[in-house]
Amino acid sequence: MAEPGDRRSFMKKATGLLGLAAAPELALAAREAQTAPPPGLHDVALSVNGTKRTLRIDPRVTLLDALRERLDLTGAKKGCDHGACGACTVLVNGRRVNACLTLAVTCRGKEVLTIEGLAQGDTLHPVQQAFLEDDAFQCGFCTPGQILSAVACIREDRAGSDLEIREAMSGNLCRCGAYPNIVAAVKRARDAQAGRAQAGRK
Amino acid sequence: MKLFTYDAVSSLPAALAARRGTFFAGGTTLVDLMKLEVLTPERLVDIGSLPLTKIEATPARLRIEALARMADVAASHDVLRNYPVVAQALLRSASPQIRNMATIGGNLMQRTRCSYFRSVAEPCNKRVPGSGCGAFEGDNRSHALFGGGPACVATHASDLAVALVALDATLTLTSAKGSRDVPLAEFYLLPGSSPSTENVLAPGELITAVNATGGPRAARSLYVKVRDRASFEFALVSVAAALALEGGMVKDVRLAAGGVGTKPWRLAAAESALRGQPATLAAFEGAAKRSLEGAMPLSGNGFKTSLLERTVVKTLARLGGVS
Numbered sequence: 001m002a003e004p005g006d007r008r009s010f011m012k013k014a015t016g017l018l019g020l021a022a023a024p025e026l027a028l029a030a031r032e033a034q035t036a037p038p039p040g041l042h043d044v045a046l047s048v049n050g051t052k053r054t055l056r057i058d059p060r061v062t063l064l065d066a067l068r069e070r071l072d073l074t075g076a077k078k079g080c081d082h083g084a085c086g087a088c089t090v091l092v093n094g095r096r097v098n099a100c101l102t103l104a105v106t107c108r109g110k111e112v113l114t115i116e117g118l119a120q121g122d123t124l125h126p127v128q129q130a131f132l133e134d135d136a137f138q139c140g141f142c143t144p145g146q147i148l149s150a151v152a153c154i155r156e157d158r159a160g161s162d163l164e165i166r167e168a169m170s171g172n173l174c175r176c177g178a179y180p181n182i183v184a185a186v187k188r189a190r191d192a193q194a195g196r197a198q199a200g201r202k
Numbered sequence: 203m204k205l206f207t208y209d210a211v212s213s214l215p216a217a218l219a220a221r222r223g224t225f226f227a228g229g230t231t232l233v234d235l236m237k238l239e240v241l242t243p244e245r246l247v248d249i250g251s252l253p254l255t256k257i258e259a260t261p262a263r264l265r266i267e268a269l270a271r272m273a274d275v276a277a278s279h280d281v282l283r284n285y286p287v288v289a290q291a292l293l294r295s296a297s298p299q300i301r302n303m304a305t306i307g308g309n310l311m312q313r314t315r316c317s318y319f320r321s322v323a324e325p326c327n328k329r330v331p332g333s334g335c336g337a338f339e340g341d342n343r344s345h346a347l348f349g350g351g352p353a354c355v356a357t358h359a360s361d362l363a364v365a366l367v368a369l370d371a372t373l374t375l376t377s378a379k380g381s382r383d384v385p386l387a388e389f390y391l392l393p394g395s396s397p398s399t400e401n402v403l404a405p406g407e408l409i410t411a412v413n414a415t416g417g418p419r420a421a422r423s424l425y426v427k428v429r430d431r432a433s434f435e436f437a438l439v440s441v442a443a444a445l446a447l448e449g450g451m452v453k454d455v456r457l458a459a460g461g462v463g464t465k466p467w468r469l470a471a472a473e474s475a476l477r478g479q480p481a482t483l484a485a486f487e488g489a490a491k492r493s494l495e496g497a498m499p500l501s502g503n504g505f506k507t508s509l510l511e512r513t514v515v516k517t518l519a520r521l522g523g524v525s
């Protein structure tokens with residue numbers, strides 16, 4: 001069986017055939033900044049996890065494919081690729097969205113946050129920490145999407161009762177059925193963040 | 203996905219000047235269907251950042267501009283207070299992620315979820331005129347009781363549209379030539395013999411706003427959605443109701459149903475049966491029977507008739523405060 005790395009580098013070459021260059025990102029950015037994109041391609045400058053990135057892309061490329069195949073950020077997962085599972089959830093300008101239904105070309109000037117950008121160095125985000133403590137996953141495939149959705153759910157102030165959390169997290173399916181522990185983790189993270197905010201005010 | 207060209211516009215005049223092309227708003231219908239190659243637009247005109255996002259929901263008047271996001275309309279306290287049926291229909295639509303992306307105009311223009319429409323390997327008159335309807339004698343559990351025929355029995359999938367029909371809403375449509383207001387109930391067309399034409403929107407014309415009048419009926423309104431799972435699912439049956447009561451009597455009422463019609467389905471016979479009646483369970487049950495007038499069940503969706511009847515009763519009972 002191929003190593004994940006092999007598959008990724010194959011996918012990169014494959015997307016290269018679609019007119020997406022396979023060269024290292026930095027060199028690419030430097031070279032492309034000087035020339036206008038060839039017909040049919042678009043240069044898209046955006047911020048990903050706080051770092052400015054420039055993509056030269058075919059408009060068909062989704063944000064999910066751009067993250068995974070171009071920027072080597074494979075945290076966001078491709079489950080259904082049709083908006084129906086939430087595995088690809090990322091935050092764009094602070095709002096949770098399905099990266100599989102987002103065309104990367106529409107992200108010009110926007111700020112994208114993926115699971116890779118959530119921790120502060122070695123300190124996990126309270127939601128990440130809570131998912132560990134409550135054992136809120138089994139295989140882990142849905143987890144990056146669940147965590148970003150939970151971050152947004154708490155920010156949207158929709159993490160009150162269990163019922164409210166279940167409804168507010170309903171855009172993220174879990175094939176392993178870890179739902180009870182996911183709800184527990186959202187509550188733990190909500191309380192941890194509320195506690196921290198209160199401590200900060202004292 | 204087939205190749206297309208992409209241009210973003212940042213003003214309404216620029217969008218209207220585009221003339222050729224397919225408007226792209228939140229993209230949640232388009233990207234989905236373009237991946238399936240059910241839709242193969244040659245040119246996308248991205249209207250997603252047009253400054254048409256105002257939400258006004260005073261007790262007298264509702265006006266929502268077309269690029270407002272579903273999530274933002276649902277979160278508006280004024281919408282919830284003065285037009286609860288709208289907020290409820292939106293909160294029961296899709297997922298928080300999709301609602302953050304999807305726009306009000308795009309929602310009203312979304313395409314059917316009929317599995318024959320969504321698969322290029324199947325016949326579908328809506329997708330390929332003249333290819334036949336796979337659902338009429340095929341797998342039609344989710345299909346329409348009302349408004350269909352051998353050419354097409356696909357339901358209209360928008361929850362919001364059902365709520366807006368119960369508010370007698372109008373759409374403002376804008377083209378390079380100017381604006382016109384069209385009642386939402388007249389905006390959608392029955393499939394007849396040309397199911398691929400779904401509405402009266404002209405090429406190059408944009409939905410720019412949704413409008414409705416407020417009042418006691420709008421303020422006492424409710425959306426009930428019945429589906430195969432508790433959340434993140436389309437309606438099997440849904441009912442939007444708006445009720446004006448006076449001294450225990452039904453002064454006026456609007457009823458519309460989703461999941462059962464080829465367009466959002468106004469239950470006019472049930473409405474007239476209820477007007478002037480006491481707001482009692484017996485009266486609600488009597489009216490609900492009338493909601494089945496004109497129903498044409500298919501081989502797989504007969505269960506929707508009793509489900510619709512019961513959902514009408516439940517909705518009215520909750521609104522009328524009787525049990």
Ligand SMILES: Cc1cc2nc3c(=O)[nH]c(=O)nc-3n(C[C@H](O)[C@H](O)[C@H](O)COP(=O)(O)OP(=O)(O)OC[C@H]3O[C@@H](n4cnc5c(N)ncnc54)[C@H](O)[C@@H]3O)c2cc1C
Pocket residue numbers: 082083084224225226227228229230231232233234268269294295296297300303304305306307308309310311312359360361362407408409410434435436437
């Ligand atoms: C998994 C999933 C579940 C869903 N569940 C539900 C549900 O339960 N209930 C429900 O109601 N919906 C549901 N939806 C549908 C969703 O609400 C629509 O996809 C969304 O509202 C479309 O809006 P958009 O802005 O993304 O449209 P786009 O995809 O950008 O456009 C859709 C269509 O509308 C046209 N258009 C867009 N804006 C305008 C305008 N202003 N004027 C004229 N034409 C315009 C476009 O040209 C295109 O043809 C679901 C979708 C998905 C993917």
Ligand code: FES
Pocket residue numbers: 077078079080081082083084085086087088089098099100101
């Ligand atoms: S991969 Fe995007 S929602 Fe399933």
Ligand code: FES
Pocket residue numbers: 136137138139140141142143173174175176177178
């Ligand atoms: S942990 Fe396996 S899908 Fe959720």
